[in-house]
Amino acid sequence: MSERNKKILIGIFIVIFIIVASVFIEKSRSTKEAKNTVKLGLMPGGKQEDAIWKQVKANAKKEYHINLKFINFTDGDEPNKALTSGEIDLNAFQHYAYLSSWNKANHGDIVSIGDTIITPIHLYSFKYKKVSEIPDSATIAIPNDASNESRALYVLKNAGLIKLDKSNGALSTIKDITSNPKKLTIKEVDASQIPRTLTSIDAAVINYNFAISAKIPEKDSIYKEPLNKDSAQWINFIAARKKDKNKKLYKEVVKAYEQKNVSEIIKKEYPDGGEIPAWNLNLK
Incomplete structure (x- = not known):
């Protein structure tokens, strides 16, 4: 084999080595990235x-x-x-x-x-500026799904409007209300629809994301969920x-x-x- 052909053959081997090495490195990198x-x-x-x-x-x-x-x-x-x-x-x-x-x-x-x-989450009202202004027999809307209904009831509890029996565990329903001194009507509504009801009722507990989507101003919040052991x-x-x-x-x-x-x-x-x-x- 001529010297020239030897150099060509060596060059081919080098190219093949570089290609194989590159594929191996890329495969290793991809495997590591996947992991x-x-x-x-x-x-x-x-x-x-x-x-x-x-x-x-x-x-x-x-x-x-x-x-x-x-x-x-x-x-x-x-x-x-x-x-x-x-x-x-x-x-x-x-x-x-x-x-x-x-x-x-x-x-x-x-x-x-x-x-x-x-x-x-917040208690909102277009009619009243303070929780204390909510009258007897007022209607308050809360979400009707299990977790958010319970959360809304805890908000009303912490706001001093109702008392709850906690013996049933973390999630509560309106059946767990043990005291309702103002005889409030608590209306269960789909959480996404509650903002629409606010013009026709006295107050509503509304999830933050739905209040923002409905562009309900913060000034209409009359009570904010506190950060305590219930939270x-x-x-x-x-x-x-x-x-x-x-x-x-x-x-x-x-x-x-x-x-x-x-x-x-x-x-x-x-x-x-x-x-x-x-x-x-x-x-x-």
């Missing part, structure tokens, strides 16, 4: 929520080399179904009372692995399947959320206290 990718289910939250999760994603990438991939859902039942089936790894959209109800109804084994925020069940969190609750990768996602820069963005995006960082709350 460090976490699919997290979310519900739509608008620009404010996007800003919060953008920072969480940046924290996860910078500090833990995690590629956080967001999967968006539009129905409140879907994120837990997707988590149970393994379609996603984690989700973050619900509070403890909701999950307790969902697990019971669906024989689920989803658990919290770290707290995120709490979104206080623990309304804290939102990052959820995982029970078998994965101690998985290091998922715990690092929680750490990426529970940071000062995330807390600062939450406070910046919600200056009215619409959302409050919940991982360091001291509830009494």
Whole structure:
């Protein structure tokens, strides 16, 4: 073989080696990236929520080399179904009372692995400026789904309008009202429809997101859900399947959320206290 052909052959081997090595490196990189990718289910939250999760994603990438991939859902039942089936790894959209109800109804084994925020709900009225002004026999609308109905009743309890029997557990219904001194009519309505009823009734307990969507001004809030021991069940969190609750990768996602820069963005995006960082709350 001539010297020239030897050089050509060596050149071909070098090219082949480079190609094989590049494929191997890329495959290794892709495999490592796949192992460090976490699919997290979310519900739509608008620009404010996007800003919060953008920072969480940046924290996860910078500090833990995690590629956080967001999967968006539009129905409140879907994120837990997707988590149970393994379609996603984690989700973050619900509070403890909701999950307790969902697990019971669906024989689920989803658990919290770290707290995120709490979104206080309000008692609104177009007719009255103070809770004390609500008259006898007034009508107050509350959500009709199990977790939000219970939450609204606790708001009325903390506002001093009713008393509740807590012996039935965290979730309460109107049947658990033990004292209603003003003889209020408590009307159960679909949570998304309550803002429309506010013009025709005396007051209503409305979830923050529905109040914002309906453009109900904060000045019409006559009582804000307090942060006390009753609030623990309304804290939102990052959820995982029970078998994965101690998985290091998922715990690092929680750490990426529970940071000062995330807390600062939450406070910046919600200056009215619409959302409050919940991982360091001291509830009494």
